[in-house]
Amino acid sequence: xxxxxxxxxxxxxxxxxxxxxxxxxxxxxxxxxxxxxxxxxxxxxxxxxxxxxxxxxxxxxxxxxxxxxxxxxxxxxxxxxxxxxxxxxxxxxxxxxxxxxxxxxxxxxxxxxxxxxxxx
Amino acid sequence: xxxxxxxxxxxxxxxxxxxxxxxxxxxxxxxxxxxxxxxxxxxxxxxxxxxxxxxxxxxxxxxxxxxxxxxxxxxxxxxxxxxxxxxxxxxxxxxxxxxxxxxxxxx
Numbered sequence: 001x002x003x004x005x006x007x008x009x010x011x012x013x014x015x016x017x018x019x020x021x022x023x024x025x026x027x028x029x030x031x032x033x034x035x036x037x038x039x040x041x042x043x044x045x046x047x048x049x050x051x052x053x054x055x056x057x058x059x060x061x062x063x064x065x066x067x068x069x070x071x072x073x074x075x076x077x078x079x080x081x082x083x084x085x086x087x088x089x090x091x092x093x094x095x096x097x098x099x100x101x102x103x104x105x106x107x108x109x110x111x112x113x114x115x116x117x118x119x120x
Numbered sequence: 121x122x123x124x125x126x127x128x129x130x131x132x133x134x135x136x137x138x139x140x141x142x143x144x145x146x147x148x149x150x151x152x153x154x155x156x157x158x159x160x161x162x163x164x165x166x167x168x169x170x171x172x173x174x175x176x177x178x179x180x181x182x183x184x185x186x187x188x189x190x191x192x193x194x195x196x197x198x199x200x201x202x203x204x205x206x207x208x209x210x211x212x213x214x215x216x217x218x219x220x221x222x223x224x225x226x227x
Contacts, residue, residue, distance in 0.1 A: 035216070037165075045157075045165060045208055045218040061215060095164055105212040106155045106170035113164055 002026035002109055004096050009114030016086050016118070022079040022096030022111055030054070030074035033099040035107060036081050038092035038116075046092075049081065050099070064090075086118045122149060122211055124219035132227040139196040141222045143187070143209030151188045153212035159221075160205045168207075169194060199224070 008020040022034070036048040049060045049070040058070050069082040079096050093115050097107035123146040133139055143154070156169040167176040169185035172192055182197040196203055204226050209219040 037218075044221045045159075045210075047216040047218065050216075059214065097165075100170075103167075103174075103176070104152045104155075104171040106167050106176070107157075107165070107210075108167045108170075108176065110164035110166070 004098065004109055004111035006094065006096055006111040006114035009094065009116045011117045011119065012086055013120050014087060014118055017082070017084045018086065018116060020081040020083065020094055020096075020114055020116070022081075024077045024079065024098075027098075027109075029072075029077040033101070034070075034072065034079045035097045035099060036070060036079075037095045037097055037107070037110075038090075039095070039113075040089075040092045043092075048094070051079070083116070086116075088118050090116060091118050092116060122147060122213065122217050124209055124211060124217055126207075126209060126219040126222045128222060129220075130223045130225060132225055133199055134227045135199050135201055137199050139194075139199055139203070139224055141194040141196075141207055141224070143192040143194070143219050145190045145192075145211065148189045149211050149213075151192070154185075154187070154192050155210040155212065156185055156194045157208045157210065158203075158205050159208065165208065196224075 005023045035050045051070045055072045067085045071080045093113040095113045096111045098109040100108040127142045151172040154172040157165040159165045173185045184195045206221045206223045208221045
């Protein structure tokens with residue numbers, strides 16, 4: 001079964017750090033570009049970051065640039081999001097998603113999400 | 121900067137009725153990269169339509185997408201109980217953008 005499973009969310013104080021993981025299974029992880037998308041409580045979807053298949057190219061939303069770092073370990077079939085200098089407005093469910101080049105780059109597989117709460 | 125708007129914000133319909141959801145871009149976008157997702161409460165988004173009009177695997181044919189340029193439409197031909205959800209359009213690009221969503225709820 002093709003699957004993405006996020007972990008690493010939790011409660012963190014403003015200014016703190018957290019690392020999210022997304023474990024992939026059921027497909028050749030190393031051949032896919034991957035993304036992180038977040039959703040604040042009761043709000044819509046917001047793209048956060050992307051990484052290409054070998055990890056050599058990344059991009060970020062302006063709201064997280066300089067604070068978040070996306071990376072991947074293809075040997076472990078795992079995607080990461082290192083989040084530093086967290087702010088209250090970063091509170092959200094974070095989803096990892098697979099980009100399907102054969103579907104005009106739609107996000108065809110999503111994880112179940114992991115909740116990040118930034119609060120003192 | 122591409123901005124997507126969706127209308128209406130909420131659509132109240134009964135099962136069996138037809139739903140027409142709009143996604144409008146501030147500037148012309150490629151229809152190849154216009155995507156629709158469905159999200160139910162407490163669940164991750166699910167891919168419905170890619171390339172503005174292609175149904176994803178397993179999506180019933182009551183769902184259809186159309187449009188070009190700045191105006192795109194998701195149509196649900198006859199609403200089933202499981203179709204009541206929030207629908208997002210998305211434009212793929214250097215910074216993928218999502219619309220704010222349309223909630224389809226039961227009248």
